[in-house]
Amino acid sequence: MNASVSSAAPPAATTRSGPSFGRVVAAEWTKLLSLRSPIAIGVATVAVTGGLTHLFAGAASGDPGFVPTRNLTDALPLAFIGPLVLGVLVGTGEFSTGTFRSTYAAVPRRVPVLAAQAVVTAGFVLGIAVLTVGAAVLGILPAAAARDMTPDLLGAGVPQLLLGSACHLVGAALFGLAIGALLRRPVPALVTAFVVLLILPLVLSLAGDLATGPLQASTPGATPPGTAAVNTVETFTLVGAGAVLTTPDGGGLDGAPELGVPGAALVLAAWVAVPLAAAASRLRRRDLA
Amino acid sequence: MITAEALTKRYGTTTAVDELSFTARPGMVTGFLGPNGAGKSTTMRMVLGLERPTAGTVTVDGHRYADLPAPLHTVGAMLDARSVHPGRTAFRHLLALARTHGIPRSRVDEVIGLTGLEPVAGKRVKGFSLGMGQRLGIAGALLGDPGTLMLDEPVNGLDPDGVLWVRRLVRDLADEGRTVFLSSHLMHELALCADRVVIIGRGRLLADASVQDVLDQSRNAGLVRVRTTGSDVLARALVQLGADVAAQQDGVLHVRRVSVEEVGAAAARAGATVLELAAEVGSLEAAYLELTSGSVQYPAGGSR
Numbered sequence: 247m248n249a250s251v252s253s254a255a256p257p258a259a260t261t262r263s264g265p266s267f268g269r270v271v272a273a274e275w276t277k278l279l280s281l282r283s284p285i286a287i288g289v290a291t292v293a294v295t296g297g298l299t300h301l302f303a304g305a306a307s308g309d310p311g312f313v314p315t316r317n318l319t320d321a322l323p324l325a326f327i328g329p330l331v332l333g334v335l336v337g338t339g340e341f342s343t344g345t346f347r348s349t350y351a352a353v354p355r356r357v358p359v360l361a362a363q364a365v366v367t368a369g370f371v372l373g374i375a376v377l378t379v380g381a382a383v384l385g386i387l388p389a390a391a392a393r394d395m396t397p398d399l400l401g402a403g404v405p406q407l408l409l410g411s412a413c414h415l416v417g418a419a420l421f422g423l424a425i426g427a428l429l430r431r432p433v434p435a436l437v438t439a440f441v442v443l444l445i446l447p448l449v450l451s452l453a454g455d456l457a458t459g460p461l462q463a464s465t466p467g468a469t470p471p472g473t474a475a476v477n478t479v480e481t482f483t484l485v486g487a488g489a490v491l492t493t494p495d496g497g498g499l500d501g502a503p504e505l506g507v508p509g510a511a512l513v514l515a516a517w518v519a520v521p522l523a524a525a526a527s528r529l530r531r532r533d534l535a
Numbered sequence: 536m537i538t539a540e541a542l543t544k545r546y547g548t549t550t551a552v553d554e555l556s557f558t559a560r561p562g563m564v565t566g567f568l569g570p571n572g573a574g575k576s577t578t579m580r581m582v583l584g585l586e587r588p589t590a591g592t593v594t595v596d597g598h599r600y601a602d603l604p605a606p607l608h609t610v611g612a613m614l615d616a617r618s619v620h621p622g623r624t625a626f627r628h629l630l631a632l633a634r635t636h637g638i639p640r641s642r643v644d645e646v647i648g649l650t651g652l653e654p655v656a657g658k659r660v661k662g663f664s665l666g667m668g669q670r671l672g673i674a675g676a677l678l679g680d681p682g683t684l685m686l687d688e689p690v691n692g693l694d695p696d697g698v699l700w701v702r703r704l705v706r707d708l709a710d711e712g713r714t715v716f717l718s719s720h721l722m723h724e725l726a727l728c729a730d731r732v733v734i735i736g737r738g739r740l741l742a743d744a745s746v747q748d749v750l751d752q753s754r755n756a757g758l759v760r761v762r763t764t765g766s767d768v769l770a771r772a773l774v775q776l777g778a779d780v781a782a783q784q785d786g787v788l789h790v791r792r793v794s795v796e797e798v799g800a801a802a803a804r805a806g807a808t809v810l811e812l813a814a815e816v817g818s819l820e821a822a823y824l825e826l827t828s829g830s831v832q833y834p835a836g837g838s839r
Contacts, residue, residue, distance in 0.1 A: 262679075264605030265635045273634035280627035281620065339620060347618040348628075348675055351583045351610075352635040354601040533586040 265353045270362040273352075278366050281339075284332055288374040291328030291415075295321045295378045299385030307389035314390040314397040315404050318382050319411055319492045325378055326488075329371045329419035330443060334435045336367050337426020337525070346534055356529045360427055364420060364522060371419040375412035382411070406507065410491030417514045418443065421484060424521035428528060447485040450476055454499075474501025481505060487513035536561055536714050537582060537683060541591035544577050544738075551577045553738040554591065559716040559731075561682070564709045566729030566746075567718040570827050574738035575718045576614070579687055583612055595683055607636045607679030613672035613686045621661035625652055625671050628660065632675055642678065650674040651700075665692030673704070683714040690724055702728040722823040736827045749822050758815040759790040759798050765807030772805045773798065787811075 278284050298321035306317055340346040340359075353359050383399065390397050398404065422439050429435040457472030477499035480486045486499075490510035505513060537559040544552040552574040559565035569575050580586045582593050584600035595603065595610050603609050619628050629643045647656045650670040655663065660671065669692055676684055686705070690698045705728055709715045719725050725732055725746075732749055734742040742749060763769050766786040773780050778793040790798055795814040802809050 262605050262608040263637060264603070264608070266637075269635050269637055273631045276627060276631040276634055277620075277623070280623045280631065282622060343620045344615060344618045345620045347583075347585060347614050348632055350585060351612055351614075352607050352632055354584045354603070354606055533580075535580065535586055 265355075265358065267358050267362065270353055270358045271365050274359070274362040274366040275369075278336065278370055283335055284370060287328045287332045288370070288377070291325055291374055292377045292381045294328075295325040296381030296385045298324060299382040300388060303386040303389035304392075307393055312389075312393060312395075314386040314393075314395055315399065315401060315407070317386050317389070318379075318404070318407060321382060321385075322411055322414065322488075322492055323485075326415055326418040326443070329374065329415045330422040330439055331436065332371065333367055333419040333422025333424075334426040334432060334439055335422075336363055337423040337428075338430055338432045338435050339426075341430040342432055350534055356534075357526050360522070360526055360529055363423060363427070367419050367423050368416050371416050372412065375415040378415060379408050379411055383408075407492060410488075410507070413511065413514065414488040414492055417484070417488065417518055420518040421521065424518060424525055427525035428521055443484055446483055447480065450480040450483065454480065471501075477502040482513055484514065484517045487511075487517070536597075537565075537593070537595055537685070537716055538597070539578070539582075539591070539593040542578065542581060542588050542593050543590040544574070544581060544586065545589045551738050552581070552588075552735075555735060555738065555740050556591075557733045557740060557743050559683075559714050559733075561714045562709055562712050563730040564705050564715045564717065564728055566725035566732040567716060567735075568722060568725055568732050568823065569718075569720065569735040569741075571720055573735050573827075575720075575735065576687060577738075578735075579612070579614055579685060579718065582685060583610070583614065585614075605636055605679070607632070607638070607681065609679075609681055610683045610685060611676030611679055611681040612684070613669075613676045613689065615672075615687060617668065618675075619660045619668070619671060622659055624657050624659055625663075625667075625674075626656040628671070629674060629678060633678055636679060638678060642680075646674040646677045649677060666694055666697050669693055669697070673701070681713070684708055684716065686715075686717040688719055689717055690719070690721075698724075722820045734823065734826055741826045749826075752822055752826075757791055759793070759795050760787060760811065760813045760815060761790060761798050761802065761809065762787045762811040763802055763807035763809050765805060768805045769802050769807045772801045776801060 299317060302320040303314060303317040306312055307314075340349055349359055350356055383397070386397055399408075421443075422435075425439045425442075426432070426435040429438060454473055454476040457470065457476050478501065481490070481499055481502040487505065487510040490505055491507060491514070539558075540556050542552055542555045543550070555574070555578060567575055567578070577586065578593075581588050582595065582600060592599070594600075600606065600610070619625075623631075626643065626647065629646065630640065633640070633643050647653055650673055652667070652670055652674060655667055660668070663671065669689060673686065673689060676686060684705075689701050689705075693701060705715045705717060709730070717725075717729070729746060731745050732742065733740070734749070742752075744752075761769070763786060766782060766788055770780045770782060770788055773788070773790055773793065776793055776797060778798075779791040781789040783789055793801075795812065799809065799812055802812075
């Protein structure tokens, strides 16, 4: 074997250029698409959403007041698990496999890698989200056809609903990425993400029920302070903000401040930005060992 | 060129690297030697900026690693063969690395050819043997055609062919004017390919010298072993010549400060029949063990 290593013999290191943000994004894109799991997660998310929406719409179609577009977001509470797991895998993958050594040796400024992972994850999941929303639309068609209805996709609130669903999926993926990059190990990151996204909302709605109590519920018009407090907290959770974006009437919970769509989008963005900033800070300041 | 000056790394109360200073120069293979846990890998991680020194500095071509404009073109490193996502193919791993520096796909194919990875380039890394993982790590180090190469235990897990290939590769790289810095805990491996050795134990510098100098420092260097029928007579004769003589069992003498020829001649004059006569060559392994004894972190139980 000829062991001559370079095509041009003397190494001229100074003239060659290093990592730019665009290059780091290209590298992370190559990394994401070179694994099986992101593609498998994407396919599963789209298929499960289409199938579940079909089932929900089919079940609801017997109802005399059936409006097909109301079932568009029924599968969402399950659909966001896919992007969430995908985000966690991107965030932890470098650390759980040791890839971070070659990655951060190539990009010693470190933070551009995290930013590139966020860009790449958002782009990839946006693609999945568009397909997922499309699958949900396809899912309601058979039920609508059975009732001789044509779903009005441009009707009041529906485009916003579809857009909100896509944002919710992208938000879940970026939240997963941030928690993954912050905690670096897949299992703690997944557990944390699931607690925040699935368990916390359950606990809060249970707390809301307890705070209401059977007697107070009979008083019309007034919201008990306990319920209002629990609902306020729930509105500011990731799922609560997502619900505002993806519920047909966009209505808030009793006694909680009305965020509206822009407010809810901001809350969602904060749920992504705060852990991402914490992960960036850890990445910058601490040793990578 | 890699330059460490009073490089120190502490984790809490543990000092992993202690005021370490050395230089790995261009055109040379510099071996980095020490028992397991001596601080070799910590030092190498500090070179790459993955860990920050508690005190002191380490630079490549005069720059801190984090300040290098194009790190892969300056330093190629293989720190750990397990630095690759097992679900990725060798080609994709190298391609992703290349993209950070705008290195063309043709160079990826080139280093795959250079390291003999063609047959497995399209396979996912999880099925790789340790040797193939090492080749992939070396391919990644060569990707940017850097002036400095840093390889952590590059022959670990390689078959005999691979070991010969690595020796020749590092020799060629140094002969092209590059700085080659490679670690090992096996002295005899480095003796075969290194020009200089930097030896550390418990994070401290024990020796920074040419391979020949380390050999000369060995306790065995200059030792003559002789077994005769008249060791008492010979011993007296040798002492008169100014030699240090230590009598061993079975009539064996360990003689220093005289040559093997002088010992033979002295035996003839003394009328002793020579049964064995040998000049011990200093062994790097022995020199290394002498240097690092007392700084071995995990000595084998009962051996001392």
